[in-house]
Amino acid sequence: MKPSSQRAIKAQQTRQLLLDTALELFDKKGFDNVTIDEIAEKCDVSKGAFYRHFNSKYDVFAVKFKDIDNFYESFYEKIHPACTVKEKIILAYQEQMKYLRDELGVDFVRTVYTSALSRTMDEKHYLVDPERRIYKLIESFLDEGLEKGEFTSAWEKEQLLHNLTRCMRATVFDWIIFQNKLDIVEEIKVLVTMIFEGIGKRENE
Incomplete structure (x- = not known):
């Protein structure tokens, strides 16, 4: 598999992990009580990684919707x-x-x-x-x-x-x-x- 393909797969996996984790936290704690830092930390990625996939917490909802x-x-x-x-x-x-x-x-x-x-x-x-x-x-x-x-x-x-x-x-x-x-x-x-x-x-x- 080419490195570019591996990076694309890894990026998609990270995006899905961020999405699933954010929705899980929103469900447990309420949307307003969850921070982007918390989502990133739980996924073991940087805050910048979150912003590479979503512009804000609201964008997570948009994707799911x-x-x-x-x-x-x-x-x-x-x-x-x-x-x-x-x-x-x-x-x-x-x-x-x-x-x-x-x-x-x-x-x-x-x-x-x-x-x-x-x-x-x-x-x-x-x-x-x-x-x-x-x-x-x-x-x-x-x-x-x-x-x-x-x-x-x-x-x-x-x-x-x-x-x-x-x-x-x-x-x-x-x-x-x-x-x-x-x-x-x-x-x-x-x-x-x-x-x-x-x-x-x-x-x-």
């Missing part, structure tokens, strides 16, 4: 072809909310959103980046729905997409506020269904 996009690669293949486009979108969102609830947890997601709101955001931020897998998936469903005539063409596609994806972010935000008082899996179904009642194609169109 993006794991949900990988989940959609397998989910898409499981959708029954007989489902309507509206059913596909609701199923996708419900599976997303189950992942957030059961795999990441409200405390983790709250920290991700707090991090996002404490910084200057643009359209490339990972919470709103249109290139994220979830957004591309919803866009593909929307295209299919418009082509099949399931949705009205009274609004521009970008308007429809923007509001459909806003349902996702709004539901997560409310979950952070109300926590156990709100069932995000059921809530996203109700909200998106109400949107569909407004954008569904009418018989006279």
Whole structure:
């Protein structure tokens, strides 16, 4: 194996170790009670090594949060072809909310959103980046729905997409506020269904 390849493998291993260790410490002690020095020390690496892989503690969360996009690669293949486009979108969102609830947890997601709101955001931020897998998936469903005539063409596609994806972010935000008082899996179904009642194609169109 070439030295450059060995260095790349070692760097990837270090990055994964830092990621796993940081998340473990966050879970045990709380995000605000963990320092970068502590993460580096537990991994037996320098503080500089941490910064070679992550810009801040918040970036550790960003990397983990993006794991949900990988989940959609397998989910898409499981959708029954007989489902309507509206059913596909609701199923996708419900599976997303189950992942957030059961795999990441409200405390983790709250920290991700707090991090996002404490910084200057643009359209490339990972919470709103249109290139994220979830957004591309919803866009593909929307295209299919418009082509099949399931949705009205009274609004521009970008308007429809923007509001459909806003349902996702709004539901997560409310979950952070109300926590156990709100069932995000059921809530996203109700909200998106109400949107569909407004954008569904009418018989006279």
